Amino acid sequence: MKALFARHALLPEGWRRDVLLQWDDRGNLTAVQPNAVAASGISSVQYVMPGMINLHSHSFQRALGGLTEVAGDSKDSFWTWRDLMYRFARNITPEQMEAIAAQLFSECLRHGYTSVCEFHYVQRAPDGSMYPQASETAQKVIAAARHTGIGITMLPVLYSYSGFGEQPLKPEQARFRTDARDILKIIGELEPLRDAQIEVGVAPHSLRAASVAQIREVLDHLPKARPVHVHIAEQQGEVQQSLDFSGRRPVQYLYDQLPVDQRWCLVHATHLTGDEITSIARSCAVAGLCPTTEANLGDGIFPLEPFLAQGGRFGIGSDSHISQSAIEELRWLEYGQRLAQQRRNIAVSEQQRHVGDFLWQSALQGGAQACGRPVGALAPGKRADLIVLDDDHPNLDGLHDSELLGSLVFCGNDNLVRDVMVGGQWVVRGQKHVAQPAITARFKKTLAELRELRS
Template identity: 75%
Template structure:
């Protein structure tokens, strides 16, 4: 049995003192016992908390960071950004995808994410043909997760159409093209690798890109407890297109056609009306919120206060990876609400009045549910995924635990994560990823290759 003694650890019931964590060789926690004496010879840490779950990632978009921040001749929006992203996606190789993903995953780990859900839709060759191995590109992402040490939920994306009503794909979308049988073959190829560090679910891209009939076909063949993620109601343009096609808003259309339950994650769900807020909350689905990307793309603000009032479940993701920090996602989730409502301290509940504590715990719980993996808490049966904060940093030195998460999220921009463990293995030590030199070298080479294509 492996052990770590924490002077202060965030357990499901809140902060506890003098906690002994014990886990087995396979990375499963067997105990988290509070108020115990520190055993002789056991490694110690001061502040320990569960690693965060990143529930929405398009890893290849990490290489686009900063390259789309120039205005065009017409007003820019999600739709103009998407055209640039498509042009980039037409050139990238599977090996480059893996190199980018490894760099991204190492950055996510250093900032406190220990699990990630990869919404992966670049499945085909640049000419539109399928690779000899249908899971070729997805396998490179899975290999990158293994190299970095991050826990992975792989979500092959069903993507058949360019718009509602089964509109044909555009040429620039040819690498994304899959039908229900393609996706089931990819899922089957990856499922043999399922284990403590890897889960495999599915992601119908959106109601624009996958028909209800296709989604039903995939769900009928998918094991019952596998996670299901979908983009929904991200943009006002999507809402209007749904109304034109079905006379229903996207969320209403989804719930009318499919059995949405706790294994679903509705990514973004930005533009909702009151009935939809209640419907999502009551179904138990997770709202997958990505505040830095939603801000970067000008999507809008999720109705967080109303959703929480209905008992809704939330998680966070870094999506296009303009940020790799859970602190920044949670900070801007709260700050967006403050700006919208012109009030402070929005994300709280009757039982938890501290914003930082509420946000971290809520995102852990929702993220774990969306990932479909036993993560998100320091308790028996979960993965030994944890963060050790730098107690010597001026922001944390001598701090009361009641104030720690509020300080972590809302005070300053230094990364306060010092060490990171995933599945019982240290993957970050003293703020450096254990495989960073090799990962960074591959990433730099990949960026050079891609920029040469761009020029």
């Protein structure tokens, strides 16, 4: 029997005791039974939770982490960081992308992410030409996901312009260039790879990098249930550029032009008016929040409380990967709100007053919606994606179930994720990825190669 017995398991309705989890050969949960009796021959653990979904990733940026924390001659911002990132992306090869992605995904798994949405925009060769297979680099990132075991939603990025009004791309953006035809070709090449672990959607980079007409063309040819992700309203500079071009702020412009619904994920959406908050909440789109990256880049703070008051949905992502911890994203999300409002315990609802529980369960639901895969819950029909907590750690000793997630999210910096299963397969045991030595060796070799190019 493919089964696991949990003394405490986080189910959609909350923590339950003595839960028997069973799954089939395809990695799908077939039964989740509370108040069960532990049978002989079945492994037993203390604390089991659904794995988190990382809904926004640029995997190649993992190799850039920590290298941009030096002040320039002028005031640094998102825009100066972006120029550094462009230079870093200039010469990276598909094989190096795969090595970096594998290292990143193994780290994400060790910290509790079991799925990732890859917002993938380095499509072309360094000279700007398309690879013989248009999906070459996307396939390398998918190969890294397969190797590490993480579930992936691949989102090829539509990226045609450098600014609103169809401004031509800059030379340093040549590797990102795609039009609607390119993106549909890439999606077509990736279709045979789709399975229980892999989904394929699309990501118009932003309203400044893709025209409304292009987005409509792609959506007309994309299967209706596929995820659609877009960067939006991340920076005040972007908001002003949108106003100058259209007379409307980015979110207002998007909703005036396109039918945004539950398959959309609006990444960042940092700078919103009250009406824009209402539009997102009513459309049932997911706000894709990446608090560590948004803090690192000086983006601003998402208006979480009024968004939640209108039933808004959110998930979390690690974006530029200065952190690979789901816990850190959720902690930053709450602490940003506390600092902005000088209050405590903000991310709650009338039904759930425990902040850690509200954050984890809400991010699971929003992340599952954004990735378009049956994940995010320990329930029959969902993927057998779960994490086992380290019950020997003193932070979890003697806690009531209602205190577990509060301690997990808000106490200490140790990684309390001990084991991780994805699709019914153990990929992390004793806090170590099962293929970590080979993955890390290849990553170190890639870093050495990239450093030689910088010197």
